Amino acid sequence: MAVYKRPATLKKNPSGFCPGCMHSLSTKIIAEVVDEMGQKDNCLHIVPVGCSTLNLVYWQGDILGAAHGRAPAVATGFKRTNPERLVFAYQGDGDLAAIGLAEIMGAANRGENFTVIFFNNQTYGMTGGQMAPTTLIGQKTTTTRYGRDAETTGYPMKMCELLATLEAPAFVARYALNTPKGVMEAKKAIRKGFEIQMAGKGFSFIELLGNCPTNWGMTPLQTLEYMESNTIPYFKPGVYKDKYKDEVK
Amino acid sequence: MIELNVMLCKGCSYCIKFCPKKILELGTDRNKFGHFYPHLTDEAKCISCGICATICPEGAIELPEKEKEEQ
Numbered sequence: 001m002a003v004y005k006r007p008a009t010l011k012k013n014p015s016g017f018c019p020g021c022m023h024s025l026s027t028k029i030i031a032e033v034v035d036e037m038g039q040k041d042n043c044l045h046i047v048p049v050g051c052s053t054l055n056l057v058y059w060q061g062d063i064l065g066a067a068h069g070r071a072p073a074v075a076t077g078f079k080r081t082n083p084e085r086l087v088f089a090y091q092g093d094g095d096l097a098a099i100g101l102a103e104i105m106g107a108a109n110r111g112e113n114f115t116v117i118f119f120n121n122q123t124y125g126m127t128g129g130q131m132a133p134t135t136l137i138g139q140k141t142t143t144t145r146y147g148r149d150a151e152t153t154g155y156p157m158k159m160c161e162l163l164a165t166l167e168a169p170a171f172v173a174r175y176a177l178n179t180p181k182g183v184m185e186a187k188k189a190i191r192k193g194f195e196i197q198m199a200g201k202g203f204s205f206i207e208l209l210g211n212c213p214t215n216w217g218m219t220p221l222q223t224l225e226y227m228e229s230n231t232i233p234y235f236k237p238g239v240y241k242d243k244y245k246d247e248v249k
Numbered sequence: 250m251i252e253l254n255v256m257l258c259k260g261c262s263y264c265i266k267f268c269p270k271k272i273l274e275l276g277t278d279r280n281k282f283g284h285f286y287p288h289l290t291d292e293a294k295c296i297s298c299g300i301c302a303t304i305c306p307e308g309a310i311e312l313p314e315k316e317k318e319e320q
């Protein structure tokens with residue numbers, strides 16, 4: 001018999017996300033973990049630019065806006081001067097894998113002791129659905145009208161796989177939010193990332209595969225199927241690096 | 250038993266899709282933001298599994314504690 005209460009780390013007002021947008025879902029499970037760990041008043045959420053910024057008026061707790069792509073740089077400064085705080089950056093794929101590529105690589109490579117939660121919806125949601133570095137081959141966006149073509153735009157970037165090649169990161173994992181099982185796995189991974197951070201064991205990165213019903217031009221239910229047959233086969237869920245497997249459960 | 254906060258619901262229907270008992274259905278009324286929202290078609294069949302609450306992006310579905318004591 002399950003018991004469920006909406007997390008106190010979310011404001012009581014509705015989120016600003018579109019119907020069915022999984023930004024809401026990821027924010028909700030992050031808030032649940034923060035509540036469950038008793039970190040509501042000790043946590044700092046950092047959002048850069050993108051629909052993640054809608055959390056500025058939804059997150060009940062300390063939240064800071066960073067310049068586009070620069071959340072890991074802001075998190076570095078904040079965490080180094082406030083090591084006791086639970087710090088995480090919540091970044092979109094355009095933000096993290098395009099304009100912010102240098103910052104995420106740098107922070108991960110230095111093994112900074114904070115957590116990055118990467119919301120990958122394979123598009124620039126906030127600006128109207130342009131191609132992102134993570135857009136799938138063949139995926140239609142406003143800037144790839146006939147579908148993304150590798151010849152001219154390269155291949156969708158696999159951030160977990162890239163970051164896992166670095167020596168420093170402690171935990172790197174990816175989960176998909178299109179089923180209840182995926183949501184539960186994602187939540188467990190977020191908890192693990194936060195526990196690694198609070199134990200002072202370094203950088204954790206959790207990628208959440210999500211959607212953008214508005215710019216994908218689909219109903220929320222259609223995005224679930226699309227993710228199953230397109231997103232998940234390319235961006236394979238799983239743990240890519242787990243340095244302290246035996247020490248932090 | 251589930252409790253729906255109608256004001257938070259955006260009618261995405263994820264809860265309806267994943268309810269193992271298939272007892273959630275979108276109604277014809279809209280909330281004040283214009284979204285249709287679901288209701289239980291057969292309360293007695295709800296097993297309080299919480300799957301609808303897990304997948305709801307908005308945290309609109311709660312399963313209150315008090316039910317535990319009643320059992």
Ligand SMILES: Cc1ncc(C[n+]2csc(CCOP(=O)(O)OP(=O)(O)O)c2C)c(N)n1
Pocket residue numbers: 049050051052068091092093094095096119121123124125126127132212
């Ligand atoms: C310096 C700068 N460049 C460009 C923009 C325009 N801009 C706003 S959001 C965004 C991309 C957001 O995409 P993503 O990070 O994937 O977030 P989503 O909205 O999809 O969650 C861009 C390019 C900006 N605000 N600032």
Ligand code: SF4
Pocket residue numbers: 016017018021022023051121125126211212213214215
């Ligand atoms: S534009 Fe896309 S990513 Fe942004 S809130 Fe709407 S559905 Fe979500």
Ligand code: SF4
Pocket residue numbers: 251267268269270271272273294295296297298299300301302
């Ligand atoms: S708690 Fe389970 S059985 Fe009851 S409405 Fe939700 S998903 Fe269906």
Ligand code: SF4
Pocket residue numbers: 253257258259260261262263264265286287304305306307308309310
């Ligand atoms: S999952 Fe939540 S927001 Fe979506 S229809 Fe069900 S109650 Fe409403």
Ligand SMILES: [Mg+2]
Pocket residue numbers: 050092093094119120121122123124125132
């Ligand atoms: Mg995006």
